[in-house]
Amino acid sequence: MKVKSYFLFLSDFLPLHKIKLSGIKIITYHGVYKDExxxxxxxxxxxxxxxxxxxxxxxxxxxxKPVNLRDAVKALKSGSFSSKMTVVTFDDGYANNFYLALPILKKFSIPATIFLVTKYIINQDLFPFDKIRLLNYWGVKDIGMTDYLNNPIIQLDYQLSQIWPKYKHLLTEK
Structure with missing residues (x-):
């Protein structure tokens, strides 16, 4: 498959646009913290x-060309992808994804996919539970969820009506 995944520490950020890379780039983050x-x-x-x-x-x-994960997969399936396509994802759904990263993503019109861990949603340890439904407003069209063991439940085509029934109420009731 023509997907390249990059795990970056910002201090090591390379001039990727100058390197000949084919395929879609996926840049994965976990969290962002304040400079101080x-x-x-x-x-x-x-x-x-x-x-x-x-x-x-x-x-x-x-x-x-920043795209969301859903559009990247569609482009791959249809063969219409560009080597400029880049996907930004966040694993685990830390609260800083919402409070720090999303305003910057919005500022630069960069869509993102956030993978939330249902255990932490239930316990409200990481991602702020009451903010999940605001993600769409911020431009996050794709949300992935994993279970307590970090096994993928859904990865693409996020729609409230199609979420695994066990977890659907988490996104609709509160």
Missing amino acids: LSNERWIPPHFVKLSEFEKQMRYISRYF
Whole structure:
């Protein structure tokens, strides 16, 4: 398949537009943190500093064609994809995805796919439960969910009416 996945630390961000890459790029993030927390030991090493995340999104919007995961899959299936297509995803649905990353994504008109872990939605440990339905407003058209063991439940074609029945009420009742 013509998909390239990139796991980036912003300090290592390469001039990808100058490298000959075929296929769709998928850039995966977990979390974003405020710059003033840079020296805190509790910040996971795979999180990205907010100012660096903004630089990356500016870069992606300038040199690539950001698309959501659903459109990327459709383009792959039809053979109409471009090597400029780039997908931004977030794993696990940390609250900072909503409070810090989404405003920047909106600023640069970059769609994103967020994979939420249902265990944390139920416990409200990560993603703010009351904000799930606001994701569409922010331009997040694709939401993936995983169960307690981090097994994929859905990955594409997010629609409230088609979510696994066990978890449908999580997105519609509250």
